Amino acid sequence: MLQRYFHTFIFLATSLFLLVSCKGDFISKKDELVAAFESSPTNLDPRLATDANSGRIIGLIFSSLLRFDEKLNLVSDLSEKWENPNPVTYIFHIKKAVKFHNGRELTAEDVKYTFESILNPSFLSPHRKSYEKVKAIIAIDKYTVKFLLSEPYAPFLINMTMGIVPKDDAEKAKRDFTIRPIGTGPFVFERWIADERIELKRNADYFEGKAKLSKLIFKIISDDTIRLLGLKTGEIDFIQNAIPPDLISSLSKDKNITILTGDGVNYSYLGFNLTDPVLKDKRVRKAIAYAIDRNSIITNLLAGIAEPAAGVLPKSNWAYEEDVTKYEYNPDKARRLLDEAGFADPDGDGHKERFRLVYKTTNNDLRKMIGEVLQKNLKEVGIGLDIRTYEWGTFYNDIKTGNFQLYSLSWIGIVDPDIYYSIFHSDMMPPNGNNRNRYKNTEIDRLVAEGQRVLSYKDRKKIYSKVQKIAAEELPYISLWHQKNVAAMRKDVKGFVLFPDGDFSSFKNIYKE
Amino acid sequence: MARYIIKRLILLFPVVFGVATLVFFLIHMIPGDPVEVMLGETAMPSAKEDLRKALGLDKGLAEQYITFLKNTASGDLGRSLHTSRPVLSAVIERYPATLELTITALIISILISIPAGIISAVKKNSIIDRLAMLSALFGVSIPNFWLGPLLIILFSVQLGLLPVAGRESIYHLMLPALTLGMGMAAILSRMTRASMLEVLNKEYITAARAKGLSNFAVIVKHGLRNALIPVVTVIGLQFGALLSGAVITETIFSWPGIGRLMIQAINTRDYPLVQGCILIIALSYVLINLLTDILYAYIDPRIRYE
Numbered sequence: 051m052l053q054r055y056f057h058t059f060i061f062l063a064t065s066l067f068l069l070v071s072c073k074g075d076f077i078s079k080k081d082e083l084v085a086a087f088e089s090s091p092t093n094l095d096p097r098l099a100t101d102a103n104s105g106r107i108i109g110l111i112f113s114s115l116l117r118f119d120e121k122l123n124l125v126s127d128l129s130e131k132w133e134n135p136n137p138v139t140y141i142f143h144i145k146k147a148v149k150f151h152n153g154r155e156l157t158a159e160d161v162k163y164t165f166e167s168i169l170n171p172s173f174l175s176p177h178r179k180s181y182e183k184v185k186a187i188i189a190i191d192k193y194t195v196k197f198l199l200s201e202p203y204a205p206f207l208i209n210m211t212m213g214i215v216p217k218d219d220a221e222k223a224k225r226d227f228t229i230r231p232i233g234t235g236p237f238v239f240e241r242w243i244a245d246e247r248i249e250l251k252r253n254a255d256y257f258e259g260k261a262k263l264s265k266l267i268f269k270i271i272s273d274d275t276i277r278l279l280g281l282k283t284g285e286i287d288f289i290q291n292a293i294p295p296d297l298i299s300s301l302s303k304d305k306n307i308t309i310l311t312g313d314g315v316n317y318s319y320l321g322f323n324l325t326d327p328v329l330k331d332k333r334v335r336k337a338i339a340y341a342i343d344r345n346s347i348i349t350n351l352l353a354g355i356a357e358p359a360a361g362v363l364p365k366s367n368w369a370y371e372e373d374v375t376k377y378e379y380n381p382d383k384a385r386r387l388l389d390e391a392g393f394a395d396p397d398g399d400g401h402k403e404r405f406r407l408v409y410k411t412t413n414n415d416l417r418k419m420i421g422e423v424l425q426k427n428l429k430e431v432g433i434g435l436d437i438r439t440y441e442w443g444t445f446y447n448d449i450k451t452g453n454f455q456l457y458s459l460s461w462i463g464i465v466d467p468d469i470y471y472s473i474f475h476s477d478m479m480p481p482n483g484n485n486r487n488r489y490k491n492t493e494i495d496r497l498v499a500e501g502q503r504v505l506s507y508k509d510r511k512k513i514y515s516k517v518q519k520i521a522a523e524e525l526p527y528i529s530l531w532h533q534k535n536v537a538a539m540r541k542d543v544k545g546f547v548l549f550p551d552g553d554f555s556s557f558k559n560i561y562k563e
Numbered sequence: 564m565a566r567y568i569i570k571r572l573i574l575l576f577p578v579v580f581g582v583a584t585l586v587f588f589l590i591h592m593i594p595g596d597p598v599e600v601m602l603g604e605t606a607m608p609s610a611k612e613d614l615r616k617a618l619g620l621d622k623g624l625a626e627q628y629i630t631f632l633k634n635t636a637s638g639d640l641g642r643s644l645h646t647s648r649p650v651l652s653a654v655i656e657r658y659p660a661t662l663e664l665t666i667t668a669l670i671i672s673i674l675i676s677i678p679a680g681i682i683s684a685v686k687k688n689s690i691i692d693r694l695a696m697l698s699a700l701f702g703v704s705i706p707n708f709w710l711g712p713l714l715i716i717l718f719s720v721q722l723g724l725l726p727v728a729g730r731e732s733i734y735h736l737m738l739p740a741l742t743l744g745m746g747m748a749a750i751l752s753r754m755t756r757a758s759m760l761e762v763l764n765k766e767y768i769t770a771a772r773a774k775g776l777s778n779f780a781v782i783v784k785h786g787l788r789n790a791l792i793p794v795v796t797v798i799g800l801q802f803g804a805l806l807s808g809a810v811i812t813e814t815i816f817s818w819p820g821i822g823r824l825m826i827q828a829i830n831t832r833d834y835p836l837v838q839g840c841i842l843i844i845a846l847s848y849v850l851i852n853l854l855t856d857i858l859y860a861y862i863d864p865r866i867r868y869e
Contacts, residue, residue, distance in 0.1 A: 076719075076726035076734070090827070092645065100602070174614050176602040225647050244656070245827065246730055246819040271728050271817045275712050280727040283719050443595030443832050450599060481608045 077284040080562050082265035083543065084285065086277045088292035090245050090270045095220075095228040096213030097168050097175050102462060106554045107268065110250060111151075112213025112233030113257075115142050115161065120549050120556075122315070122366065122465055124207055128156065128214060128234065137202035137505055138185075142210075144193045148257045150216045151238045158189035163217035165197075180209045202503045204510060205468040236261045236558035245270055261558040262545070281307060281538060287562075290537040291552060294416065295353035298536065306541050311355055312548040314535040317362050318460045320424075320528040324487050326455050328393075328405055335525040337387035339377035341431045346379075347423050348531055351416065355536055359529035361518045362461065362469060366550060368507060369467040371515040374522035384431040395432040406434035409456040410448060413439045420458065450480045452488060458530065459486075463551050467514040471498040474517075474526060489526035564860065571853050575846070582845040583635055583838065587628055590829075590837050597644045597832035618644055631838070640842065641835035643828075650839035654821060658843070660730060661820035664739055664812070665805045671744035672751055673798070677787075679748075680755020680794075684763060685782060695752065702749025711742045711815040728817040739816040743809055747801050754797050758790040765789075792863050799855025803848040 078084040091104035096112050099105060109117075117127040126132075129142040148156045165187055168175040183203040188196045199206065213233055220227045231239045234257065237250035250266040269286065271277040274294045280286035282304060293301070302309050320338070322329045329335060344358045363370045385395070388404055396402040409424060411417045421437040428435045435456075440448070448454050461469065472478050474494050478485040494517060501513045521527070535548050542563045547556035598611050598620065615621045619630070634641055640650035679699070683692040718725040718738060726735050762768065763786055771785045810822030821840055828836035859866045 171610070171613060174602075174610060174617065176610065178610055228646075244653075244819060245823050246817060269729055269817065272823075273712075273815050273817075276715060276728055276815055276817070279712070279715050279720055283723065283727055285719075285727050441830070443600060443830060444593065446599065447594045447596060450596075481611065 078267070078287050079265075081263055082267060083263050083287050083557070083560055083562075084267045084269060085288040085290070086269050086271045086280060086286045086292065088270075088272055088274070088277065091248065091268075093228045094231040094239065094242070094248075095215070095225075096233075097164065097173070097177065097215065098225075098228060100176050102552065106552065107248060107250070108213050108231070108233075109235070109553055109555060110237040110266065110557060111231050111235045111239050112215070113148070113235050114213050115144075115210040116207060117211055117555070118465065118549070118551060118553065120547050122550050124211075127211075128161075129210075132207075134505075138199040140197045140199075140206065140210075141190075142195050142197075144195065145257060146193060148234050149255050150219075150234050151232045151253060152216060152219060153255075154216060154218070156214065156216070156234050157192045158195040159192075160214055160217050161195045162187045162189045163220070164212065164214045167215075167220070168212070177212070180205075202505055204502050204505055205466050208466045208468075237266055240265075256558070258558075262561040263557075266557060278538075281540070284540060287543050288537065288539045288546070290548075290554075291535060293536055293538055295351065295355060298353045298355065298538075301538050308539055308541055308543070310535075310537045310539075310546070310548050312535050313357070313364060313366050313550055314533050314552070315364055315366075315464045315550045316460050316462045316533040317359060317364070317464055318356075318458065318530040318533060319359075319362075320456060320458045320530060321449075321454075321487050322526070322528075323452060323455050324489055324526060325452070328407070329455060331391050332524060333387045333391035334393070335528065336377070337384040337391070337431065338428065338433070339525060339528045340380045340384040340387065341427050341433070342377075342424060342528065342530075343379040343427055344530060347420060351419055351423065352531070352533075355534045356531035357534065359532045361522055361529055362464060362473070362527070363467060363514075363518065364464065364532045364550075367464070367467065369511050369514040371518040374519050376522070377528070381427075381430050388431060388433070393432075402432075403429075403434040404432040406436060407455045408436045408438060409458075410438050410440065410445060410454045411458060412442050412445050417458065424458075449486050452480070452486075460533070465551065467510065467517070468498075468502060470494075470514065470517050470521075471502060474498060474521065487526050489524075491520065491524065491526075494520055564857075568853070568857065571856070575849055578849055579635075579842065579846065580632075583632065583842060584628075586838050586841045587631055590832075590834050591624060591627075593829075593832070595832045597834065600831045601645060631835075635838075635842070640839040643836045644833045645831055645836075650835050653824065653836065654839050654843050657819060657821045657824045660818060661806060661809055661813070661822065663736065664743060664809055664818055664820060665802065667736055667740035668742075668744035668747065668805060668809075669798070669802055671740055672748035672801075675744070675748040676751035677755055677794075679752040681759055681782065681787060683752070683756040684759030684790075687760065692756075696756070699749040699752045702745050703753075705745070707742050707746065707811045708815060710745060711738070711812060714738050714742055728815075730818055735816075739812050739818050742815070743805060743812045747805065750801065751794060751797060754794050755790065758793050759786055762786050762790040788862070792859065795858055795862060796855060799851055799858070803851045806847050806851075807844045 087103045089103060091107055092101050093099040093104050094108060096108045099108055113128045115127060115129045116124045119125045128144055128148060130145050131143050133141045144158060150156055165181060165184065167173050168177055169181055169184065183199045183201060184197055185200045186198040190196055216232050219232050223230055229242060236253055236256045238253045240249040240251050242248045247270065248268045252261045252264045254260050271280060277289060277292060278297055278301060281289055301307055322335060324330050348354060348356045348358065360374055360376050393404040395404055409421055411421050418439055425435040425437060449457055472484045474485060474489050475498050476490040476495050479488050480486060497513050497517050501510055504510050504513065535552055537546065537548055539546060543560060544563055545556065545559040545561050549555060598614050602611055602614060642649055643653055679695045683695045686692050715727055715738060719727045725738055729735050768781060768785055771781045809820060810826060813820045813822040825837060825840040828840060
């Protein structure tokens with residue numbers, strides 16, 4: 051009997067020893083970076099991916115004709131230079147001796163193939179619409195490619211930030227290209243364990259010089275707290291944006307962690323159903339805008355990592371217009387506007403409400419809390435608010451089908467004012483586009499269409515300045531805030547630069563001290 | 564025995580049919596459109612139509628249901644709407660991770676609970692008994708989403724002994740398995756204690772003691788063996804529940820098991836994948852119950868299946 055106890059004891063002692071002896075093995079290594087994502091990228095084929103995390107990794111594996119720098123200017127990537135000889139023609143001269151990860155040189159044929167496959171209806175690319183003005187793509191020679199458009203289209207160049215795929219491999223792999231992506235970027239795809247991790251290794255032949263770290267690992271950790279604990283233990287080196295605001299202060303106290311914040315290109319807004327009998331009255335929308343205490347939400351719920359917004363475009367955007375109607379917190383003004391609109395308060399400061407609205411949101415904790423503050427703000431001016439939270443799929447379906455009164459959502463990655471076309475043009479009501487609020491204004495329709503055809507920045511700026519003024523006056527959206535970017539990393543991680551669009555371009559320059 | 568097993572296996576068919584039908588209609592009843600989730604808002608309406616056609620979602624629900632039943636009957640669970648991969652291989656790829664986690668959790672819980680239950684029963688109302696049962700009460704009451712982070716703070720952040728998340732080595736398995744196993748250990752130890760107490764009052768225990776057997780032999784050979792029968796039932800049921808209920812633990816520890824796959828599939832309205840996950844989980848549940856029933860006959864020779 052004693053012998054049996056002895057065996058158990060030996061087993062337990064060995065396990066304990068193994069446990070203790072492995073201490074420290076989980077810390078990331080010096081020549082690799084471990085970053086954590088809150089959700090798994092869904093697709094690593096640039097022609098098919100739509101989510102932000104896929105985009106970040108794609109940006110490391112692939113190069114494009116043009117790319118954004120850290121000030122969101124379009125700069126050369128694969129193209130040596132580009133010309134615009136007339137409003138419907140663009141010619142790109144491609145850099146020579148750029149090699150794909152399979153060793154083959156990138157040529158104009160690959161560029162042509164990439165965009166033609168997106169335009170091919172049977173490829174079912176979600177980006178096809180962005181290129182519908184492209185009439186023909188001609189590979190003039192090995193290093194020159196010409197795009198012919200059916201009409202002038204200002205946002206064309208922005209769409210040239212699409213990753214270029216190798217024709218032969220992409221054709222052969224078809225939809226499996228997403229799990230075996232091959233590009234010309236600074237990092238080579240190594241492996242993808244679904245819902246657990248994606249690993250990339252350094253591309254020794256990268257045309258701008260090889261990256262400093264030999265390996266990048268992206269772990270998918272969906273629980274907010276656990277992700278941060280991973281950063282505290284050193285198992286994770288880097289997290290960008292996937293940090294709940296209420297946990298930032300605890301992180302900033304940790305002397306092993308550096309936190310960077312910078313202006314972003316995401317926009318949070320409160321959306322209205324403009325076909326609703328109450329909400330179609332502009333005075334009601336203005337009253338709601340005056341009733342919301344944005345600054346208090348930003349300070350208390352968002353830990354200060356947001357800027358109050360006056361319109362869709364962030365201040366850093368070249369088309370941003372400062373001189374628009376702004377709605378500072380002013381409950382008295384809100385009450386007066388509601389009285390004017392014929393929604394008198396039945397009992398002054400009493401419990402009775404002028405009317406009730408339903409606010410829909412996702413079951414995300416932060417969104418729910420924001421809903422509660424809105425509820426309190428609106429109550430002060432006599433509007434009752436019912437908060438309904440839904441799982442994302444259900445919520446999104448309701449928004450698309452117009453089954454809502456009030457909701458709040460964000461637009462992410464706003465770089466071109468052309469976003470106004472897709473959210474406010476009356477042709478863009480679902481299912482055609484993103485005019486979720488069913489907004490209709492003939493002047494806006496005319497301006498946003500013109501903004502696509504006019505090519506000079508100066509003329510476009512004038513057009514969008516008008517659009518911003520009308521939108522601020524008419525309030526199809528109530529602007530809430532522009533979320534800032536936050537990156538938290540271990541102290542020894544150096545060389546990272548925060549991009550407004552959250553891009554990981556600077557990963558090739560990151561090193562550890 | 565063989566006849567009994569065959570009978571039970573035949574009964575699997577109506578169960579699978581029932582589960583398949585329920586799952587099919589439930590998942591199609593939830594609002595939300597997989598095509599919208601896949602293509603996003605910026606896609607052209609015509610692209611959405613093309614995709615809907617390519618995925619067979621343009622057909623009527625009845626027609627989709629019949630196709631689904633036919634395919635399932637021939638062992639074809641379809642392809643994931645998102646990745647176009649066969650559902651069966653996606654599920655099978657994830658199954659080992661869940662099984663690994665569940666079996667380890669089961670072993671941990673048995674290692675903790677059976678000795679705890681026996682000691683509590685033998686030393687009834689002693690300090691040890693009270694402490695053990697109090698911890699069991701905590702074990703049952705503490706939700707995994709709280710216990711998980713607590714264990715991480717202790718073992719990973721404070722002591723630096725174990726990794727926080729992921730599935731790379733045996734060390735990565737420990738915390739999730741402990742988290743998942745604690746709740747079950749609590750249930751099992753209370754069950755073992757109750758069952759042991761009942762058995763220890765039986766006359767054959769007195770007879771065994773009268774024979775002059777050692778205390779250990781009385782408790783283990785005569786007591787435990789008889790007390791185990793209800794415990795085995797609970798272990799079987801709990802094992803089944805763990806297989807499907809590891810979702811939260813898998814999410815906390817980023818364990819790439821079938822639970823996370825299913826949640827992901829529900830969020831993206833990947834109908835075939837949800838159906839496949841639930842079918843496989845249901846099938847495992849039924850098979851484990853069958854195994855438990857067979858196990859009875861070995862523990863208790865009086866039990867015979869006709």
